[in-house]
Amino acid sequence: MQRNRFVLAAALVGLALSLTTPAATAQAADTPPTESGALLKWLQAGSYRQWPKESAPHRSMGPHQGLVLxxxxxxxxxxxxxxAAAHPKGSAAVKEFQDSNGKLTGWAVSVKTAAASDGGKGWYWYEILGASAGGNVVAQANGVPLCSACHMRGRDFVLTPHPLD
Ligand code: HEC
Incomplete structure (x- = not known):
């Protein structure tokens, strides 16, 4: 009986601790790492799927082949x-690539790493294709010219129509 009370007390302390740090936890989960190895693991863990997202995969209006979400x-x-004309530091987007069977085939990621976009240098760009077969990393840096040149047309480098469809 005494022992059960101890276990219950320990569980309550654990609960209290977890309730006192929600902001820090949310922040960590909501801004992807900008180091390619860590980012790939983070993508594979799939926590971004809890974010606001499009309701269904669709054809890309850009060069991103197959279906995108x-x-x-x-x-x-x-x-x-x-x-907003400029998005806050820590803003991030994850685009999934899917084949016609809905199978995940890669990711494109953008993360704003500075308050100023600075012609795209304030954004980190990452893209991996064929993620399941080891993957071919197409981009993994701030200010990648290929990505910035096209995304420049968007609202502070974001091209997806909003509200999300
Ligand atoms: C020729 C234009 C073009 C190029 C080049 C391009 N994109 Fe995109 N991207 C788009 C369009 C258009 C969308 C909107 C969704 C769609 O239709 O695919 C988009 C959407 C995205 C999104 C979702 C957030 C948003 O901005 O809407 C990410 C993340 C992304 N692209 C990453 C990249 C990365 C990383 C690169 C470089 C490797 C890249 N893109 C190169 C046109 C482009």
Whole structure:
């Protein structure tokens, strides 16, 4: 009996601790790492699937082949909703590539790493194709010219129409 009380008390302390740090936890989960190895693991863990996202995969309007499904982290979703000209540091988007059977074939990621976009240098760009077969990393740096040149046409480098469809 005494022991059960101890176990219960320990569980309550654990619960209290987990309730006191939700902001820090949410922040860590909502901004992807910008080191390619860590980012790939983070993508594979799939926590971005909890973010606001498009309702169904669709053909890309860009060069991104196959079907795509975009997810915006809560910070970016809110900023797009407010039609902000510049998004806050920590804004991030994850676009899944899928084949016609809905199988995941890769990811494209953008993360704003500075308050100023600076012609695309304030954004980190990452793309991996054929993720299941080891993957071919197409981009993994801030200011990748290929990505920035096209994304420049968007609202602070974000091209997906908002509200998310
Ligand atoms: C020629 C234009 C073009 C190029 C080059 C391009 N994209 Fe995109 N990208 C788009 C379009 C258009 C969308 C909107 C969704 C769609 O239709 O695919 C998009 C969407 C995205 C999204 C979802 C967030 C958003 O901005 O809408 C990410 C992340 C992304 N692209 C990453 C990349 C990365 C990384 C590169 C470089 C390797 C890249 N893109 C190169 C056109 C482009």
């Amino acid at each position: 975009t997810h915006l982290n809560p910070v970016l979703d809110k900023s797009m909703g407010a039609k």
